[in-house]
Amino acid sequence: MTKAYAQHGDAAGTFLGHPKGLFVLFFAEMWERFSYYGMRALLIFYLTKHWLFSDGEAGVIYGAYTALVYITPVLGGYLADRWLGQRKAVLYGAILLTFGHFIMGFEGDGGQDPASLSIFWLALAFIIVGSGFLKANISVIVGQLYPRTDVRRDGAYTIFYMGINLGAAIGSLLCGYLGEVYGWAYGFGAAGFGMLAGLIVFVVFKPLLLGRGEPENPAKLAEKKFGIKFEWLLYLVGLGAVVICWWLVQNQALVGTLLGLAGLILVAYVIGTAVIKLPREDRDRIFAAMFLILGSILFWALFEQAGSSLNLFTDRYVDRGNVPASVFQSINAIYIVLLAPLFAALWTWLGRRGMEPSTPVKFGLAMLQLGLGFYALKWGAEAVGMGNATPVLFIFLIYLFHTMGELCLSPVGLSAMNRLAPAHMASLIMGTWFFASATGNFVAGLIAAATGSEKASGEGAGKALVLDVYSTIGLYAVGFGVLVIVVSPLIKKLMHLDTLSDADALAGQGEIGEAQAAGIHPEAKGA
Numbered sequence: 141m142t143k144a145y146a147q148h149g150d151a152a153g154t155f156l157g158h159p160k161g162l163f164v165l166f167f168a169e170m171w172e173r174f175s176y177y178g179m180r181a182l183l184i185f186y187l188t189k190h191w192l193f194s195d196g197e198a199g200v201i202y203g204a205y206t207a208l209v210y211i212t213p214v215l216g217g218y219l220a221d222r223w224l225g226q227r228k229a230v231l232y233g234a235i236l237l238t239f240g241h242f243i244m245g246f247e248g249d250g251g252q253d254p255a256s257l258s259i260f261w262l263a264l265a266f267i268i269v270g271s272g273f274l275k276a277n278i279s280v281i282v283g284q285l286y287p288r289t290d291v292r293r294d295g296a297y298t299i300f301y302m303g304i305n306l307g308a309a310i311g312s313l314l315c316g317y318l319g320e321v322y323g324w325a326y327g328f329g330a331a332g333f334g335m336l337a338g339l340i341v342f343v344v345f346k347p348l349l350l351g352r353g354e355p356e357n358p359a360k361l362a363e364k365k366f367g368i369k370f371e372w373l374l375y376l377v378g379l380g381a382v383v384i385c386w387w388l389v390q391n392q393a394l395v396g397t398l399l400g401l402a403g404l405i406l407v408a409y410v411i412g413t414a415v416i417k418l419p420r421e422d423r424d425r426i427f428a429a430m431f432l433i434l435g436s437i438l439f440w441a442l443f444e445q446a447g448s449s450l451n452l453f454t455d456r457y458v459d460r461g462n463v464p465a466s467v468f469q470s471i472n473a474i475y476i477v478l479l480a481p482l483f484a485a486l487w488t489w490l491g492r493r494g495m496e497p498s499t500p501v502k503f504g505l506a507m508l509q510l511g512l513g514f515y516a517l518k519w520g521a522e523a524v525g526m527g528n529a530t531p532v533l534f535i536f537l538i539y540l541f542h543t544m545g546e547l548c549l550s551p552v553g554l555s556a557m558n559r560l561a562p563a564h565m566a567s568l569i570m571g572t573w574f575f576a577s578a579t580g581n582f583v584a585g586l587i588a589a590a591t592g593s594e595k596a597s598g599e600g601a602g603k604a605l606v607l608d609v610y611s612t613i614g615l616y617a618v619g620f621g622v623l624v625i626v627v628s629p630l631i632k633k634l635m636h637l638d639t640l641s642d643a644d645a646l647a648g649q650g651e652i653g654e655a656q657a658a659g660i661h662p663e664a665k666g667a
Contacts, residue, residue, distance in 0.1 A: 158296055159285045161352065164345040166303035169278055171338025172234065173307035175241050176271070178315025178331040180206075181469035184451050186324055190250045191257065195452065195592035202448045203585010204392035205264055207399060208385055210578030212272020214406065215381060217280075217571030219273075219374055223360060226277035226284075226353030226567065227346070232375060233273030234339040236382070240266030241332035245325045265386035269378055276570040277353065283558030283566070284352040288640050291491055294555045298484035301551040302477055307334070309473035316466030392585075399579050406572060410565075418562065421636045425560040428634035429569060432556060433576045435503055438620055439549055440580025441587060442510055442613050443542055446472060448588035449606060450538070457521070457603045459529035468535055475543035483547045499556045499635070500628035506549035507621030513541030514614030518607045526600045560635060587613065 153160055183205070187198035220229040243263035248256020282300050286293050311334060319327020355361055361371035388395055407430065414426035447469065455465035490496035497505070520534030553573060561569035591606040 156299075158292060158299065159348075159350075161285050161349045162282065162296055162299065164341065164348045165278055165282055166300055167345075168230075168234075168338045168342040169300065170303040170307035171334050171341060172237065172274060172278075173304045174311035174315075174334035175237065175307075175331040175338070176209075176267070176311070177308035177469065177473065178311030178334060179241060179244060179267070179328060180447050181312040181316040181451075181466040182319040182324065182327050184448050185320070185455070185466060188452070190247065190324060191260070192251055196589040199448050199588030199592060200392045200585050201389070203582045203588065204395040205268065205389055206444065206447070207395055207578040207582035207585070208268045208389060209271045210275075210574045210576075210581055211399065211402065212269055212381065212385070213276035213574040214272075214402075214568075214571040216273035217276040217567035217574075219377070220277045220280075220353075221564070221567040223355060223357070224371070224374055225355035226281050227349065228355065228371075229273045229277040230281070230353070231339075231342065232378060233270045233275075233277070234335065234342060236266050236270030236378065237274065238270075238332060238335045238339055240264070240268075240270055241328060241335050244328035245332065247324050261386050261390050262382075264389050265382045268385045268389070269381045272381070273378060276567055276574050279554050280558065280567050280570050281349065281353040283555075288559055291488065293559065294487045294491070294552060295484040297551040297555040298480050298487070298547070301547075301554070302480035302484075305473040305476035305480070307473075309470045309477055312470035312473060313467055316469060317464055320464035320466055396582055399582055403575065403579060406575060410568070410572060413565070421639055422562050424634040424636055426565075426569075428631050429557060429560040430572075431631055431634075432499065432503060432553060433573055435507075435620070435624060436549065436553060436573070436576045437580045437583070438616070439503075439506060439510060439545070440577050441583035442514070442617055443546065444581050444584035445588060445610075445613075446539075446542070448585065449591040449609075453591075453603075453606050454535055457530055457606075458532055458535055460532050460535075471536060471539040472543050472546070475540060476547065479543065479547060480551075483551075487552075498628055498632040499552055500631040501625055502548040502552050504621045504623075504625035504628060506545040507617050507624060509541045509545035509548070511614040511617030511621065513538040513545070514610040514617070516541060518611050518614070521603065521607055526604055530603075556635075559640065 155163055184198055184202055187193045187201055188195065193201065216229050216233065220226045224232075240263050243259065243266060246256070246259050246263070248259065250256075279297075279300075282296060283293070286296060311331065315327040315330045315334075317327075318330055361369065361374075363370045365373050388398070410426060411430065414423040418426065451465060451469065454460065454468050458465075460468070487496055517530070517534050517538040520537065521530040524531060554570075557569050557573045558566060587609065591609045
């Protein structure tokens with residue numbers, strides 16, 4: 141069965157030892173990340189310099205927006221699992237994102253003009269919901285290209301992650317430069333064209349996906365509900381979510397409440413399903429996945445200072461010459477493009493020799509490096525004197541530590557979620573992984589608000605306040621990293637890696653799963 145599945149996955153040929161479909165997803169996601177991170181590089185400055193929000197207000201808005209970007213994959217993942225299939229969900233998400241990024245090009249007159257702000261909130265809402273349909277589902281399609289026990293999986297996700305960050309690097313550089321030098325509309329407009337390019341790649345090269353991510357029951361989508369096709373009704377649900385997010389992003393406190401309540405419900409549902417419906421080993425794997433998911437919240441809460449407080453710190457307190465501060469948002473992505481192949485090769489090399497660190501150990505290492513990054517910036521700033529501009533070297537250094545931590549957690553976490561989840565819960569678990577990112581991003585906004593310079597008084601006080609906060613959160617990161625490494629043997633035991641079966645990956649996939657199990661190409665069965 142494993143052999144048949146692998147042959148089917150390679151039916152279109154391979155490139156660099158991986159199915160060609162991986163590189164379709166690579167380029168589609170690359171352009172989507174170009175648009176997202178190009179806009180993200182400018183957002184905190186757009187909020188503080190154009191819309192004239194205070195640092196604290198901007199930090200909370202930024203946190204609420206990024207949180208919603210990561211919570212909506214729960215909706216997108218659920219609709220894909222139940223009815224749409226991952227490919228249609230990704231396509232719909234790409235369309236919404238293209239609209240959102242182009243609407244961001246409308247600047248208005250700035251300040252607190254209500255009409256212009258309302259259009260700005262609408263643009264954010266389209267981007268939020270579009271990301272919800274695209275993010276979790278495109279990651280799931282990557283996993284569907286490989287058997288669960290395929291040693292190429294971590295390498296594949298790292299290559300995919302490299303595509304994400306290639307787009308993020310180019311987007312931050314180009315959109316950031318255009319936005320700060322020539323005008324906001326130029327930066328956001330470039331992001332819109334990047335998203336349009338991603339949409340075109342995904343549509344044109346669909347055949348290389350070999351039927352992955354298609355709906356389990358296409359006839360259900362064609363049924364009429366309330367006088368329209370059920371598929372179109374699901375798309376209307378997405379537009380309804382845009383309206384809800386338009387309101388929520390303006391009421392940031394409610395986002396925190398929503399995260400708390402939805403998080404409790406989601407965790408209870410996943411654990412309840414695991415306890416009641418799953419056999420022991422699958423249940424244990426869900427428990428292991430939940431530990432990793434909950435642990436990632438702290439990582440993202442600290443890591444995501446990059447787009448808010450660290451971005452403002454770079455703008456105000458760093459000797460950066462005449463380089464726009466937003467351009468420095470590309471450093472993390474550039475590091476990943478350079479380091480991802482090394483990490484992918486390292487994991488593969490160690491894995492073949494039985495020496496690869498377990499997933500929980502990698503998570504612990506990620507937290508340690510995160511904490512060291514904050515301390516590196518603090519020590520560098522203090523070494524040259526608080527009254528002097530911090531050398532730009534230390535911005536490169538904090539991003540280096542944080543990037544190495546990210547490579548130990550994010551692509552490895554994506555792979556772990558797909559490996560540990562039963563097939564019929566794949567998108568739900570991936571959505572839960574992104575929900576943890578949502579919670580972390582919201583907390584990141586609160587931390588960023590705590591660094592707001594309006595809370596400090598006196599020369600250098602704003603800089604000192606930021607560094608004091610960084611010192612505190614760095615200590616938490618190091619402590620948690622040590623704790624995760626200590627308990628890693630228990631978590632690894634819950635993962636039951638020695639009994640993972642490729643057959644499990646085929647269960648619950650309906651006609652496509654049956655075709656793969658029988659060694660039949662799904663297109664030959666009309667799946």
